Amino acid sequence: PDIDGISLLKSWREAGNMAPVIMMSGHGTLEHAIEATKLGASDFLEKPLTLAKLLMVVDKTLTEAPALLAESIEPILPTEKPYPFEPVGRSLVAQNLRNNLQKSASVSHANILLLGEPGTEIDGVASYIHDLSPERKGAFLEFNLGTMNDALFNSTFFDPSGKISPQIIQHGNGGILYFKEIDEASTAIQTALAKLLNALATERKTSSAIQLRAIFSADAYLPYLVEQEEFSSELWHLLNEVTIQLPSLRLHPEDVPELINAYVHYFVEEKHLNYRHFSIAAQNRLRNHEWTGNHQELKNLIKRLLILGSQDEVSLDEVNAELEKQILEAPKKADEHTYSLPLDLPLREAREQFERAYLIAQYERVDGNVANLAKLVGMERTNLYRKLKSLDIDPKTGK
Structure with missing residues (x-):
């Protein structure tokens, strides 16, 4: 053959061929095994090997293949919508965020890019925008580009002729397509997404029959990836119609008491947990905590306190004990x-x-x-x- 097995597997994957592959080599190295795994090889075998071992691996791969192939190529249209998160608080940071979200949501068909650190309720904010938008009566279809492979993306959004999939038009028309973790998208998916956005823009100009709006979310460092040419500049310009940066909780700790009330209400009303009131001392302690995990860290803490506590009031001692427990249970650093x-x-x-x-x-x-x-x-x-x-x-x- 003109190329080695690793190069062949890479070219197959780039072409959208997601069939299970077993790599076998007479001079395998750890680097080869890791590279093959990155490219999605089901297994990596070194020679010499017994026939029994080979048959066992082949049998295992064939057993798992139907599920993996279905996962790889079947179009998916998720229907579950994230719980809307309305930014609460009286701080200038919270007020500006609410104003920006409300203004952006009201502009029909304007694409919105949300950037934020992990834990900043980015999915809930996207759902909140949908509730405020002219498209609120339409569908909210969420697609995680961090977990989609190239073949799955193409089969979901395009028909065999390369046109926008009728399934997407049928289920999403008049609503919002939410693409999350776009910074995790492969190069091929970035190219395909740019093609999709251009096609949607053309359809909006030439026909009123297809009206789809898009919201995108990514880690706050996405602009850096663009600068380093690690993310498509063409796609970046298509995404960047309206960009909203979600602030970390560390930038507005004065809003923690109102966030506590909002999360308690959520857990009581939506998850049917018992109501507990946070004492003023407990609230002040949480205001002064450094929320490296942002809103999600606070939300998880409140959930644990509601579940584990037995008194009507959450005390300062309870909060301190839970925060100390987090520190003790924190994993050791890799070094x-x-x-x-x-x-x-x-x-x-x-x-x-x-x-x-x-x-x-x-x-x-x-x-x-x-x-x-x-x-x-x-x-x-x-x-x-x-x-x-x-x-x-x-x-x-x-x-």
């Missing part, structure tokens, strides 16, 4: 780990042990954020989830 190379094991077993230790250490390094983990280790998130599963690592706990 505190030591790892001995298992030199007495066969290459395959040694590689698996190394991969498991490596991913656990990197998981702790990013404080359990799988999106950041995927960036750090250089893997597409779908393949990363599969790798974690194969190594018996829980994506929720890193163990």
Whole structure:
């Protein structure tokens, strides 16, 4: 052959061929195995190997293949909408955010780009925009570009002739398409998304029959990726009609008491938890906490306090105890780990042990954020989830 197996697998994936692949090599290295895994290989075998081992791996791959292929190529149209998050608070930061969201939502068909740190309720804000928009009676279809592969994106949004999929028009027309984690999209998906946005713009100009609006969300560092030419500049200009930066909670801690009330109301009304009142001292303590996890960290803390507490009032002691518990249970940083190379094991077993230790250490390094983990280790998130599963690592706990 003119190219090696890794190059062939890469060209297949770039062309949208998501068929299961088993890599086999007589001179396999750890680097080759990692590269093959990044490209979505089901397994990587080193020669020599027994026929029994080969048959076992083939049988396992064929057993899993139908589910993986269905996941890869079947168009999906999600229907569950995130709970709307209305930014609350009297601070100037909160007031400006509300005003910007309300003004942006009211402009029919204007695409909106939301940028924010992890935990800033970005999905809820997108849902809130939908509720305020002229498209509020239409559908809200959410698509996570961090988990979609190229074939799935194309089969969802385009028909075989390359035109906008009739399924998208049928279910989404008059509503909003919400594309989240666009900073995680592959190069091929970025190109296809630009094609889709151009096609939608053309349809709006030439016909009133197709009216679809888009909201996008990404990590706050997306402009940096554009500057570094790691994200499509063409797509960036198409997205950047209206850009709204969601502030971190650290920028407006004075709004924490109102956020507490909003989250308590949410958990009582929507999740049917028992109501508990936060004492003034408890609220003040939470105002002074450094919310590195932003709104999501506060929301999770409130949920735990509502579930675990037995008194009507959440006291300062309870809050302090829970915050101290978070510190004690926080994972050690990766540089505190030591790892001995298992030199007495066969290459395959040694590689698996190394991969498991490596991913656990990197998981702790990013404080359990799988999106950041995927960036750090250089893997597409779908393949990363599969790798974690194969190594018996829980994506929720890193163990």
